[in-house]
Amino acid sequence: MSGAPAGRIARRFAQLRAEGRGALMPFLEAYDPDPATSMAILRGMPGAGADLIELGVPFTDPAADGPTVQKAGQRALKAGGTLAGAMAMVRDFRRDDDDTPVVLMGYLNPILAYGPERFCRDARESGVDGLIIVDMPPEEADEVAPFAEGLDMVRLVAPTTVANRLPIVLNGASGFIYYVAITGITGTRSADQAELARAIPQVKAQTDLPIAIGFGVRTPAQAADAVRVADGAVVASSLIDALEKTLDEQGRATPGSVRAVLDGVRALAEGVRGARG
Known part of the structure; x- marks a missing residue:
C-alpha cells in the first residue's frame, strides 16, 4: 500500500531530521x-533551497484557494495546464x-475524469511521490487509495x-501531515504562532x-517559526505574488520571472535553515 518507507518523502524527512532542521x-x-517558465522554476527550486516541492494542478473551481492561487490557476489554464501536463x-x-x-x-474531479487507477499509475511512472487531494475527505479515500x-x-x-475526528483523518495517511494553519482560503492572513504551538503537539501525539x-x-520569519514547532513549512502565495509582479500587461513572463521566484525560495530557505540554530 502507499507510504513505503523507502520513498523519497520518507528519505528526505529522515535526512533532515538527522541534520536537525x-x-x-x-x-x-x-x-x-x-x-x-514554470518548468524552469521547477528545475531551479532544489538548487534554491527547496527540500520538497508542491506542484499545483490547475482546476476551474479551486474552492480552497485564495485570490492569489486562483489567479495563478487561471493563468495556467489559459496556458493549457492540465493534470496530464502537470505529470x-x-x-x-x-x-x-x-x-x-x-x-x-x-482536486478530486480532474482525477475522477482522468480515471483514478490510470492516474495513479501515470503519476507513479512520472516520478510523483505524493498526493494532496484538497477536497477528498477520508470517507471518500477509496476513490483513489x-x-x-x-x-x-x-x-x-x-x-x-x-x-475525535483526528484519528479518522490520520488513518491511511502517509508521507507527512499537512497542517492547515488558518481557517478559510489560502493567502488571506498569516498563521498565529501561539495557536500553532498549542495545536501541533496535539497532532504529533497521534502520529x-x-x-x-x-x-x-x-x-522567511514565518517559515522559520513553522519549523520550530513542526517538521516543515509550505509556502505558496508569496512566491506566486513574486512571479505575478514580474509579468507584463498581458500576463506573460519577462526575463526576471524565474529569478524572482527562485530568489524568494532562497530567502525562505535561509530562514528555515537558520530556525533551529
Whole structure:
C-alpha cells in the first residue's frame, strides 16, 4: 500500500531530521504563466533551497484557494495546464533530479475524469511521490487509495479538526501531515504562532508522520517559526505574488520571472535553515 518507507518523502524527512532542521516546501502552479517558465522554476527550486516541492494542478473551481492561487490557476489554464501536463512536468524534472520529492496538489474531479487507477499509475511512472487531494475527505479515500501503491496520501488537518475526528483523518495517511494553519482560503492572513504551538503537539501525539504547516506561511520569519514547532513549512502565495509582479500587461513572463521566484525560495530557505540554530 502507499507510504513505503523507502520513498523519497520518507528519505528526505529522515535526512533532515538527522541534520536537525526543518523542511522547506515551496508551491508552484503547473503551467503558470506558461509551460516553459514554470518548468524552469521547477528545475531551479532544489538548487534554491527547496527540500520538497508542491506542484499545483490547475482546476476551474479551486474552492480552497485564495485570490492569489486562483489567479495563478487561471493563468495556467489559459496556458493549457492540465493534470496530464502537470505529470509531464514531473517526468521532465526527473531527468535531472531523482532525489527531490514532488507532491501533486489538486482536486478530486480532474482525477475522477482522468480515471483514478490510470492516474495513479501515470503519476507513479512520472516520478510523483505524493498526493494532496484538497477536497477528498477520508470517507471518500477509496476513490483513489486502492490504486495509490507507491504514492503517499497526504492528509490535511485543520484548526477545526476536532479531537475525535483526528484519528479518522490520520488513518491511511502517509508521507507527512499537512497542517492547515488558518481557517478559510489560502493567502488571506498569516498563521498565529501561539495557536500553532498549542495545536501541533496535539497532532504529533497521534502520529509518527512529519507535520508540515501551510496556509498563512508567507515570509522567511514565518517559515522559520513553522519549523520550530513542526517538521516543515509550505509556502505558496508569496512566491506566486513574486512571479505575478514580474509579468507584463498581458500576463506573460519577462526575463526576471524565474529569478524572482527562485530568489524568494532562497530567502525562505535561509530562514528555515537558520530556525533551529
